[in-house]
Amino acid sequence: MITVLPVEGVPEVRPGDEIADLIAARIDLQDGDVVVVTQKIVSKAEGRLEPVADEDARRRLIERESVRVLRRREELIISETSQGFVCANAGVDLSNVDEGIAALLPDDADRSARHIRDALLARTGRQVAVVVSDTFGRPWRRGLVDVALGCAGIAAIVDLRGTADTRGRMLQATEVAVADEVASAAELVMGKDRDVPVAVVRGVDASWLREGSVRSEVVRPHGEDLFR
Amino acid sequence: MITVLPVEGVPEVRPGDEIADLIAARIDLQDGDVVVVTQKIVSKAEGRLEPVADEDARRRLIERESVRVLRRREELIISETSQGFVCANAGVDLSNVDEGIAALLPDDADRSARHIRDALLARTGRQVAVVVSDTFGRPWRRGLVDVALGCAGIAAIVDLRGTADTRGRMLQATEVAVADEVASAAELVMGKDRDVPVAVVRGVDASWLREGSVRSEVVRPHGEDLFR
Numbered sequence: 001m002i003t004v005l006p007v008e009g010v011p012e013v014r015p016g017d018e019i020a021d022l023i024a025a026r027i028d029l030q031d032g033d034v035v036v037v038t039q040k041i042v043s044k045a046e047g048r049l050e051p052v053a054d055e056d057a058r059r060r061l062i063e064r065e066s067v068r069v070l071r072r073r074e075e076l077i078i079s080e081t082s083q084g085f086v087c088a089n090a091g092v093d094l095s096n097v098d099e100g101i102a103a104l105l106p107d108d109a110d111r112s113a114r115h116i117r118d119a120l121l122a123r124t125g126r127q128v129a130v131v132v133s134d135t136f137g138r139p140w141r142r143g144l145v146d147v148a149l150g151c152a153g154i155a156a157i158v159d160l161r162g163t164a165d166t167r168g169r170m171l172q173a174t175e176v177a178v179a180d181e182v183a184s185a186a187e188l189v190m191g192k193d194r195d196v197p198v199a200v201v202r203g204v205d206a207s208w209l210r211e212g213s214v215r216s217e218v219v220r221p222h223g224e225d226l227f228r
Numbered sequence: 229m230i231t232v233l234p235v236e237g238v239p240e241v242r243p244g245d246e247i248a249d250l251i252a253a254r255i256d257l258q259d260g261d262v263v264v265v266t267q268k269i270v271s272k273a274e275g276r277l278e279p280v281a282d283e284d285a286r287r288r289l290i291e292r293e294s295v296r297v298l299r300r301r302e303e304l305i306i307s308e309t310s311q312g313f314v315c316a317n318a319g320v321d322l323s324n325v326d327e328g329i330a331a332l333l334p335d336d337a338d339r340s341a342r343h344i345r346d347a348l349l350a351r352t353g354r355q356v357a358v359v360v361s362d363t364f365g366r367p368w369r370r371g372l373v374d375v376a377l378g379c380a381g382i383a384a385i386v387d388l389r390g391t392a393d394t395r396g397r398m399l400q401a402t403e404v405a406v407a408d409e410v411a412s413a414a415e416l417v418m419g420k421d422r423d424v425p426v427a428v429v430r431g432v433d434a435s436w437l438r439e440g441s442v443r444s445e446v447v448r449p450h451g452e453d454l455f456r
Contacts, residue, residue, distance in 0.1 A: 139455030226299040
């Protein structure tokens, strides 16, 4: 059984804040918990904020954060970021930040996750995993889902290839993106119109709790990508 | 708080089996539960099985199930199915079925979900929602995640556009694909190498529990799709 617990009452995050402190004061963590933290508050704590005076400034910022634009339609830009993510507007985000300010993606969200994980261990003595999540659209399917931008203490992908299925036949390709699924599960208690930027996913398979990296496991190299 | 419960001990499913019976005998459902059922057992119950003698037969079956091929590399075909899904090998699946047999996607997975929902209501008196899930790859990101092929009694997408964010600013585009996120959450207790084809997601926001449809809400019309 898995439980997904919202962490309520996290205050407004400012540059320099230690997110681990805000979490540790609000929930009793257990060993093996996966703490999911939305990109928004990670970016705020890391000071990844930029002023955007108008629509032109916003567009310039998106272009600066993009290494390549894949598609463009009216105000929407689908581009690849320097971190290798393909998403709308290079992750530049105007919601839930002050008027005239945009939040950018963390420079290295795996590192952000490791920092929070280590700080939680130091404060609570608990061995937890951390996923930094963001909300992405998808081709072909309407609607947004939360995915993992970075992780620490949990595999981004669990490779079940070569494991026999229940009939003893070898499974074909079954690399499950568990960090993404954990991010999606957490989103179910966060909502976009509520102020819940952190959730705890308790009870994941202990074998997944190894050192992981979204950047090296999930981001598809150009050569193997059929859609880049 | 949300809990995700595996439904253990579901036996091998055969054409004509009533999946609701297999579930109702194994878990006490509550009103508002979302019952997630993998496509594999839905396809088996509905008799969506075809013999595949060899690799050529498999390829012909994939082409028959596809309305359009988007990409092809060696044995992998990314195509659009008649249901409008874009996925690998048109959803034709050889794992966890008998040797020489392939499972095809349900003809109409929303209808499959409604059937299971109605049958569960008749047997248990419980008003539950149902999501039929499948395991899809994604462009740009490695690893597979479970998504919704069909749903009943739950919105596929919850539209939070126009809702004020916590600062009173209007949110831009925040249509959350909750049925997909529920499918991903359920996968966390299913695993691919265990025999857990059903899970219950308990505690989702009651406002999401309306009549929904993956086909009409999630499948992106060609005209608005930047990647089709």
